[in-house]
Amino acid sequence: MTGIMASRLKLLLAAIGLAVLLQPALAEPPRAVVELFTSQGCSNCPPADALLVEYSRRPDIVALSFPVNYWDYLGWKDTLAHAEFTNRQKDYAHARSDRQVFTPQMIVNGKKSCIGSDRAQIEKAIQMTGKGRSTLPVDVAIAEQNGTVTVSITETGEVPHRNAEVWVLPVLRSQTVPIERGENKGRTVTYANVVRGLKRIGEWHGGPARFELPAETARRGGDGFVVLLQVEENDRPGMILGAAKSPGL
Template sequence: MKRINLFFMTASLAGVLLISAAFSNCEQETTVKPLKASASNKGFAVVELFTSEGCSSCPPADALVEKIQQDNFNSQIYILAYHVDYWNHQGWKDRFSDREYSNRQRQYASWLNIPSIYTPQIVVNGKAEYVGSDQGSILPAISTALEQPSISALTLHGTIENGKAHIEYQATGKQENTALILALVQQSAQSSVKAGENAGSQLSHVQIVRQLRQVSLNSDAKKDITLHLPKDFTAKGWELVGFVQQQSNGKITAAARLNFQAP
């Protein structure tokens, strides 16, 4: 786990669960049985990972979320991997990194009263944070989140045209001081790292956040937003994850995903 001193910045910013896991060290295989919720429960878990290709402690966390993703595909678990930029000075620039993702992590430090930011870090539903490779804490946290009914609801619809994604959204329920966060996600990628702490490694990534947008919510009305898509975007292999987040404390109250279809 790698920590750095925190400099606060303003960021513009489902029932019994069956879990069986065996996780030893970062070189060994992670086995995670599906995390399931009863049909009568509308719980969800937004799992936000802060990671970096330049951090030698991060590959085990990347492997953990990849296994959770594989074993719980299309479930109410929404994994988002933010590649922070503050390790880029260690000899390797993470091609997926962005200052905006580092600032989001700093915002969580403020919300959760954390004295420093570090990688790998996982935040579940905006309520609690964990060392990103700590499966023994993260899986129960996801299970608990899946048991909690949502206090609001979110629907997403979208079309792709001329390099743009036109998204229609509607959030209903309690919305006082809330925002809609939209994350454009590349579902997988590989990187050959040539320098830095992971020099010589072939890294595997899932659910890479490539674009992040925030919209204030002040009514139940349907609204829309347009996203400019990256040049390497393809309808297959990408998705949009949206969630409603309270801006006073970071708690997430609803989530949804949109799987893109070719026009």
């Protein structure tokens, strides 16, 4: 091999190595979904909202804000709240049979209720509901091409349930709200991954599965979206088996 050819080969190998180093890391499969039920009218909620912002930055966590409307009578109508989110929180309470509905309340992996600002309690719930796993039990992947979102579900090992529903949740990545009246009068609060709706796109009965929907539908009302694979128990939300979030969340 001539000296020129050897030099060119070294440059090529160096370029390939640099390209590998510059490639973005693959998305980390989530180990937990945390849902914060919060309200702009709740004086105890801003610390929990700030904690959810932190969780939203973790690649191994799917963090969601669900603003509820039952504190609107206190003098400030929550600008992001929806009755559907209040109903979801109540359904969780009925599913757990504890009837505990409060703000700020964090639900971990569809099962464990925590005080939304109590980091230690939430981390413990992540460990408990994860049962020693490093990820959720079912793999969920999303891809978007030509205006269509494809959701792929892969069963890679033993799973606790083989019947679940597939949901798409449009979210706003970040929303800052100046609160003018009520218990938080004068405060400006930033909310992360604010859910704007829940759309059921199908059922899963074990094994590989694939679902498609328009990207516009997945993002409707938001600028990103989350997919949840969630068990339904007596028409109420239960254990979350898998989840995925769109790029940027």
